Amino acid sequence: MLLLDTSGSMYGEPINALNRGISTFKEDVIKDTQASLSVELAIITFGDTVKLAQDFITVDEFNPPKLEASGVTPMGEAMEKALILLETRKRVYKENGIGYYRPWIFLITDGAPTDNWQIPAEMVREAEAQKRCLFFTVAVEGADMDKLKQIGDGFLTVRPVDGDLQLLFTPDKGEYINETTFITSSNAFEEMQVKVLEKPCSFICASTDGLEKVAINFKDWQPFPPFFNPLEEYMKETVETHEDDQYIIDFLNSERLNARTNDDKTLLLALLTESN
Template sequence: MGNKILKFLIVLIFLGVCGFVVYQQLFSRAPKPDSALQPQGKPQTAQTAKPAQTSQETVHISFYQSKGKDDWVNEVIPEFNNGNYTVDGKKIVVEMYPVRSGDSMQAILDGKIQPTIWNPASAAWFDMINYTWKVRHGKALISSSQPLVITALVIGMWEPMAKALGYPDKELGWSDLMAITTNPQGWAAYNHPEWGAFKFGHSHPDFSNSALLSVISLVYAAAGKTSGLTMEDFSRSEVINEMHAIEQSIVHYGDSSTWLMEKFVHNGPSYLSALTLYENTVVEANTKYPDKAFPVVAIYPKEGTFWSDHPFAIPDADWVSPEQRKAAEVFREFLLAEPQQKRLMKYGYRPAIANIPLESPIDRAHGVNPEVKPMNVLETPSEDITKRIQELWHQTKKKSTVYLLIDTSGSMKGEPMKQANKGAEVFVKQMEQDDQLQVLTFGQGIFELSQFGYVRDVGEPLIEKIQGLYGEGKTPLYDAVKYALQTIEQHKAAQKEPRLYGIVVLSDGKDTSSRTTKQELLALLPRNPELAPDVTKIFTIAYGDDADVDTLKEISLYSNAMMYTGTLENIETVYVSISSYF
């Protein structure tokens, strides 16, 4: 009898284990939400308003939208998700992922995301992705789209400076920026010697939609065209020279025009005279930052500009089911309905529906001109022309001198060191061939990994040295930063052309062995970095849980840069983001 009971229990346990295994297999195959990367490489989760609890079946659609109009999207999506919007009797749930246009395009090409809806800032990204998609798959990924919101690419300028150039009575544009940029007297030629040189800013066109359109606009202006750019235009001396002249007035680049705008309004006209941004961002600058030095006004380039329409597209891909396509169309009609379109205006955007009259804050009081209509619109160039423009920008951009500092102390042993090495290698590969670079390690001491030189000469040897780094010793953080600062100052004296100067520091702990004190180091940093266009900007990476976050943040803020939080998972993305500032 006992044996029978024992056998019964064994069979029961076996069946239970089998049931558990089957459950796990089924569960693990359940569809998982898409993921993307935010700046600094943090995992991006869908920003979804939870719909009211219901037993109704649902259909989920992923909405990858360009960062910038988050306030509006975050306002209307909860209303949609909590409303009675269905397809084939199933409730529609929208999962929203804010991501930069360039990042989302690359993530789609890499197979990292499969959006139901792709909503970049302009249709130019469709042309670029379709070019590659056709090569790989024999067809376009995006065949149709619908404008969602409207905003113009403008030159944002402090109102007194714009008035010195003739605003608002005179039409202004790229030719006026060219005139002051190339004038050795700078603002003195306009009866304002106290303003010094003209200082310009735009973000990195490989990362930022506004920056890409800015560079394309400049090429059109230099070529004297509004459409029909050809390869021959890029060999014209006036196109090359004007691009080079404007780029030499750049204070620094960056992966986000939003971050650059915040620096612009916080640091005032001594930091930047003007920058390219969208019309809605001018409205934001004048409403969100009341304590700024002066009002910011929008200059609509007389040579023509782009009107960004944030197109809504459903990819022609097999990952979008017929049911999801229908659901996406329902969501699109919701966004284009008059109540949602009217709400756009409080965030500085123009409605995509033409018959809706413009209201405040799209007015002169907030720095923009509602009477300017989408006329004299620049033609979106073909994919091959756009790539050639990007090449020209890389050739003419302001070059950089950078010291890369890597913590090789004992606490970096193992996987932290391995991943940090991979990130540093990526950073070196992102640099231009004419950039100057040195890599310092600090652990057992402070060591230069090679001769200081141009990336074209030292890049490959540095990568080889980086791959062999390991963790051992203490953390002379302050000594390393001091050494890099003083050495860069020596290089500045020998330069024959304007350059961007920077230090990138990765550290996973507090300083444990420097002769230099923290206060001595901070005393070497500029008190007013916005006044010096060639100030050495120090970008810091707090790597891991034990990093001295407060000190690293303080060092970066003193130099008008920023601190990043690095992890084993995101460190490569962090390094790519920092490279965009150079």
């Protein structure tokens, strides 16, 4: 599910970039036959009003809407509407005996909420804690810079074009070992880390903190190349990663890796290709 900020502050290039991104998303997913028939997408926009711009539909039947920017930022109302819509959809699946994966919610915005969002934020935290959904945020900025933001205790490593691996942010641990700052936390914007990259990235690896021990050298907070290099080579050599993903599955389930960590091991990989 996409929660898209269409408030007035998104006017101009941000809303244009958002429209292009939605179209690119469909183009990329439609290339994967299985995903195009099994992934369902719904879109909620929030600006002048909170609106269900697209009810759940398979990607192959999805026609990207033309978004326009105006109004304030009722983010809290949009989050609450998203959770209600997800639970309604899951109930339909259950009643018809259809299995499903944990749904993902992506919040795409360039600013802070203007409504009373604290209660919806608590609802999101509760839903995540109960494994009813996964919640992510993406910040839209100017078209000429690549601005990456992180909130939480995972890590994000990139390789700029013709450059070396970089750990973009020191993972946020908070005062206590099990303390995390969520995007829905009241102090989220104060804790947010921001970095501007001068060059595009040829390789990106994002992960939850379960892989930190094997991926990062804690002495100098530098990426550990023997962890990342094989993953980057796998991405370069694999044409259809969705069909040939056994390497990643075996890696994440390996006894050697699990002996080093018993925490969550969510992994996201991206590679810049000539066609991009």
